[in-house]
Amino acid sequence: MSFSISSFSTLTTTLPSFRFKVSAMVSTTTRVVPAVIVGGGRVGKALQDLGEGQDVLVKRGESIPLDFEGPILVCTRNDDLDSVLQYTPLSRWNDLVFFQNGMLEPWLESKGLKEGNQVLAYFAVSKLGETPTDGKTDTNPEGLTAAYGKWSLAVSERLLAGGLSCKVLEKEAFQKQMLEKLIWICSVMLVGARHGGVSVGIVENEFRSELCSLIAELASAAASEKGLTFEEAIEERLCAYSRAVAHFPTAVKEFKWRNGWFYSLSEKATAQGKQDPCPLHTQWLKELKVV
Incomplete structure (x- = not known):
């Protein structure tokens, strides 16, 4: 399973403390809701291990059971999502819970799933069968998953039952979290790829100026496109996350779902005779012959 499924993010907007505490309390007294889990890779298996033996694991090409009540946790590559829908009864589409990284909004909207369930999974599973490691940073020690x-x-x-953090967010707060995660992936991977695929830690330590410039550029473009405002110090939050996953390698992957969204903003602007909102991003993509 790709890095995209198990990577982390930073948390910019937190819930009121009482709501998080209620979730934590319930998890110690309520059984874990059985789920259908689509994808038997690292994350899918880890989620199954957090259950109580009543989950149904569905692998590639297998149909989702029609009579199973509960969530359907989708832990596949982004490019497999159309296939997941194909094997899921239409009546169960609103029960799908997407764990994928990247910009899913256009795809979800095209499928009539604008309000679809999503999880920003900020825990790492280094190999199949291993216990997940929660993603925490020195700026967000409370945990990152949302x-x-x-x-x-x-x-x-x-997740709480398995000792992992997870906060429940409303739509706008979740969208900000999703965009920050997207900005992190697109910026750190692109800067790292420019320098031979160095680790995330080297990007943050040795090429921080480039990284922060790109983060600021992409954040500005995303905020303008979506009509929202990120909390201050986004560069520091994303650098802190980089330090938390310093050993991860870098590469520009899943272009359609990641950097491709920002490049589409550039294409739209230039087609309208406007200035490119992401000039560094465009320049570096072209340097690497990604576009």
Whole structure:
């Protein structure tokens, strides 16, 4: 399973403390809601291990059971999502919970799933069968994982029961979290690729100026496109996250779902005779012959 499924993010907007405490308390007294888990890789297996033996694991090309009540945790590559829908009864689409990284909004909207369940999974599973490691940084020691949608509380309780953090967010707060995660992936991977695929830690330590310039550029473009405002110090939050996953390698992957969204903003602007909102991003993509 790709890095995209198990990578982390930073948390910019937190819930009121009482809501998080309620989730934590419930998790110690309520059974984990059984789920269908799509994908038997590292994350899918880890989620199954957090259950109580009543989950149903569905592998590639297998149909989602129609009579199973509960969430459907989708732990596949982004490019497999169309296939997942194909094997899922239409009546169960609103029970799908997407764990994928990247910009899923256009795809979700095209499928009538604008309010679809999503999880920003900021825990690492180094290899199949190993216990997940929670993603925490020196700026967000409370933990980073966030969930949104109909099944967000059930997902949160499953993760909390396994000793992992997970906060339930409303739509706007979740969207900001998703965009920060997207900005981090697109910026640190691109800067790292420019320098031969060095580790995330080397990017943050030796090429921090480039990284912060790109973070600021992409954040400005995303904020303008979505009509929102990120909390201050986004560069520091994303650098802190980089330090937390310093050993990760860098490469520009899954272009359609990641850097491709920002490049589409550049293409749209230039087609309208406007200035490129992401000039560094465009220049570096061209240097690497990605576009």
